[in-house]
Amino acid sequence: KLNVAPPAVILLVGLQGSGKTTTVAKLGNLLRKDYKKNPLLVPADVYRPAAIEQLKTLGQSLQLQVYDSDVSKDPVEIARNAVDFGRNRGHNVVIIDTAGRLQIDPELMSELKEIVAAVHPQETLLVADSMTGQEAVNVARGFDQNLGLSGIILTKLDGDARGGAALSMREVTGKAIKFSGIGEKLDALEVFHPERMASRILGMGDVLTLIEKAVQEVSVEDSLELQKKIKKNLFSLDDFLSQLRMVRRMGSVTSLASMIPGMGKLMKEVDPEHAEKELKRVEAIILSMTPNERGNHAIINGSRRRRIAKGSGTSVEEVNRLLKQFTEMKKVMQKLSKGGIGGLMSMLGGKLPSALGGGAR
Incomplete structure (x- = not known):
């Protein structure tokens, strides 16, 4: 009114x-x-x-x-x-x-x-x-x-x-x-939106609201630029940090998970405060790197990892784990950009189809 x-x-x-x-x-x-x-x-x-x-x-x-x-x-x-x-x-x-x-x-x-x-x-x-x-x-x-x-x-x-x-x-x-x-x-x-809340109450998620939040945070230009970087294998820790911050701006881990079908029940087993702390920890590790290190994580050797761990208040093991996860994530993104789901399945060695009831015929 x-x-x-x-x-x-x-x-x-x-x-x-x-x-x-x-x-x-x-x-x-x-x-x-x-x-x-x-x-x-x-x-x-x-x-x-x-x-x-x-x-x-x-x-x-x-x-x-x-x-x-x-x-x-x-x-x-x-x-x-x-x-x-x-x-x-x-x-x-x-x-x-x-x-x-x-x-x-x-x-x-x-x-x-x-x-x-x-x-x-x-x-x-x-x-x-x-x-x-x-x-x-x-x-x-x-x-x-x-x-x-x-x-x-x-x-x-x-x-x-x-x-x-x-x-x-x-x-x-x-x-x-x-x-x-x-x-x-x-x-x-x-x-x-009552129909979306009904969906959340039933544990069916709320994808429309999640999409609206994503659209508010990401422009078409930024999305296209990100796709180019992924295809050319130029996705860096700086880009990862930007995506991480975008997700945090969209809301708490709990509220975002409640919008994804099937995630509501899964999140009951996750401590929301711990999840938020994990995101902050990852951000602290990345921010303790130099611009060159964030642009090319391959140069981060043992002494650099010790310095990053000290600067972020974490351990060398946590730095190692983040770098390993980032490397694996880049591989998945590359496969998806080149061959879609088929590329991802081939990377998984054909395990996914059998898990879904497929496999050799």
Whole structure:
């Protein structure tokens, strides 16, 4: 509901600990990046001492303007004045962060109702923690009965909770889940697609979202350049580092794995924190190499490996393992670029067909 005379007002409500303040920044970032909006972030939570500073810091890191407020001011006045400020300064969207409580109480609802009456928001969105399960459903019901929600933002969907609460909330409130938080990074907020979430809940993955994330990170030109390097056997550790960083920008290992069919169950056996640490360790090893070493890993002899291990805080064995894995990966990439799957099968010595029930006839 943003196609109104500017500014459109979005009010975010919810309990403490649901990720409301961070979601204000994430939503502002998403609206600017994907919808070409010019959002103003408004800290109207004067009760949690760090809330105002937190939003200012987040806004600064994203280069989004944050309305100047402090704990001595009335939240209703902050919201009203911020909307006027946004209108006068050319902001077409104003996103207001409100106070939360440990539980729903009359005082909280009274203040939120006053803010709604003062600014007439186009959207009143509940920020709810998906990890709290049934409790999140009860919270949604309480806020909707008091304020008349227009939608829900479900946070922490990259964790073990796969979104069952989402289905219950939709059923109880009749209000759509509009966005989902899928990680701690400030770009880890996405438009909610119910059919894709149903697929994730069933463990069938979400390939469409994975493709969308990849498209956002890789240009056609970069992809073609990478293909040329692979075909000419020029793929270097610098290129590998770039690909590694691209994957990390796309989201956590857990959230990415949940989008790949069949990987969800496999990831239950993997420690996500350990996987993230492994990625950081590999990056540290590569960054401890010289430009020449990253461009031509064949020159990395014993003394160089010892220096790299010392510089990256790892062992020589870990450096050796990375170089061996990189060499094997280059072989696989070469085979795939030359002969497709057939080339890969020949490299595997015909083992793959028999494993799939093929082999000699």
